[in-house]
Amino acid sequence: MIVAERKPLAEILKMVQGCKRILVLACKGCVTVCSAGGEREAEILASLVRLGLQKEGTNAEVNTASLVRQCDKEYIDSLDQYKGQYDAILSTACGVGVNFIANLRPTEHVYPALNTTFFGGSAEQGIWKEMCAGCGHCVLHFTGGLCPVARCAKSLMNGPCGGSVNGRCEINAETDCVWQMIYDRMGRLERQQELTASAPIRDWSTAGHGGPRKRVREDLTV
Amino acid sequence: MNFTPDIRLFTCHYASQQSCAEGGTVLRGLNFPANITLTRLVCTGRLEETDLLKAFEDGADGVYVVGCPTDSCHNVKGSQRAAKRVASVQKALAELDVEPERLRMYHLERGLHPEFIAAGEEMDALIRRLGPSPFCRKAA
Ligand code: SF4
Ligand code: SF4
Numbered sequence: 122m123i124v125a126e127r128k129p130l131a132e133i134l135k136m137v138q139g140c141k142r143i144l145v146l147a148c149k150g151c152v153t154v155c156s157a158g159g160e161r162e163a164e165i166l167a168s169l170v171r172l173g174l175q176k177e178g179t180n181a182e183v184n185t186a187s188l189v190r191q192c193d194k195e196y197i198d199s200l201d202q203y204k205g206q207y208d209a210i211l212s213t214a215c216g217v218g219v220n221f222i223a224n225l226r227p228t229e230h231v232y233p234a235l236n237t238t239f240f241g242g243s244a245e246q247g248i249w250k251e252m253c254a255g256c257g258h259c260v261l262h263f264t265g266g267l268c269p270v271a272r273c274a275k276s277l278m279n280g281p282c283g284g285s286v287n288g289r290c291e292i293n294a295e296t297d298c299v300w301q302m303i304y305d306r307m308g309r310l311e312r313q314q315e316l317t318a319s320a321p322i323r324d325w326s327t328a329g330h331g332g333p334r335k336r337v338r339e340d341l342t343v
Numbered sequence: 344m345n346f347t348p349d350i351r352l353f354t355c356h357y358a359s360q361q362s363c364a365e366g367g368t369v370l371r372g373l374n375f376p377a378n379i380t381l382t383r384l385v386c387t388g389r390l391e392e393t394d395l396l397k398a399f400e401d402g403a404d405g406v407y408v409v410g411c412p413t414d415s416c417h418n419v420k421g422s423q424r425a426a427k428r429v430a431s432v433q434k435a436l437a438e439l440d441v442e443p444e445r446l447r448m449y450h451l452e453r454g455l456h457p458e459f460i461a462a463g464e465e466m467d468a469l470i471r472r473l474g475p476s477p478f479c480r481k482a483a
Pocket of ligand 1: 252253254255256257258259260261268269270271
């Protein structure tokens with residue numbers, strides 16, 4: 122899922138300064154699962170925005186609504202029901218959701234309530250970890266299913282940098298060295314020999330270094 | 344300034360069991376501050392962050408939660424969950440530049456103990472010292 126976290130309140134309050142009617146718009150997708158921007162978090166944020174504005178001596182009508190997803194046109198279209206009712210939409214979706222609203226509602230103000238951080242999963246309750254960087258050229262079949270692009274601080278492709286200590290990354294001692302993990306796991310799978318092959322030079326254009334990416338499925342377009 | 348704070352208390356069924364006896368007259372008889380409004384919950388674990396924030400929106404100057412001791416909560420982890428939510432709202436209050444101690448969590452044995460009264464008195468004294476809520480909606 123896409124993992125995100127609420128922006129500092131001061132930053133959010135500055136965005137909506139001067140707005141008299143604000144719609145805090147939750148998303149029931151990833152940000153609900155990572156407890157950053159679902160209905161519950163939107164209610165909390167709406168309350169905090171009201172309090173923050175009250176403290177500054179201003180008042181605004183701050184309401185909440187939620188969409189199944191903010192990354193599909195059909196759901197964004199349902200915002201028609203609020204037409205003219207709000208000065209600003211404060212979206213608690215990931216950056217994709219905010220972009221979708223900006224694309225599809227050319228004259229409406231939309232602001233991001235979250236910082237979108239990474240693709241990851243919940244390692245344990247309340248803790249999320251990055252697992253994939255969406256590089257567009259997956260190598261997990263070479264690495265025992267553990268990602269060196271997202272999980273190695275240097276995105277190394279041919280083994281560890283040599284700086285790890287006791288299995289921990291030299292960049293951040295709280296993080297496991299993924300290359301140590303790959304080596305150990307490939308050993309358990311009796312596939313360690315495969316690691317002696319050199320990984321080819323990568324084409325990073327698929328990783329976004331070639332500009333925004335787009336995927337077309339001819340069989341699905343109408 | 345003559346300031347009587349509006350204080351809201353959320354407490355679980357167990358921690359407050361005898362506190363509500365005889366319509367609260369027992370509490371008043373023990374000098375429990377009259378400016379504290381008590382809301383009884385089945386379990387403090389049921390408390391949402393929005394309940395705490397709503398209390399401030401409704402004009403509370405201070406809010407506190409009384410749940411079971413962390414190691415002997417009737418519902419095992421209810422009061423621990425409440426403490427986490429209190430901590431989260433305290434952080435948000437700090438972000439808004441408001442004294443986080445306007446909101447507090449207490450873990451007390453069940454029943455009506457001197458500590459239950461003392462917590463109320465402590466909260467009352469604290470909020471009197473801090474003064475009125477900076478979320479000044481009350482005038483409206
Ligand atoms: S190799 Fe690329 S696509 Fe595969 S998990 Fe890592 S970042 Fe994601
Ligand atoms: S210590 Fe391991 S994870 Fe960290 S940068 Fe080096 S190879 Fe990558």
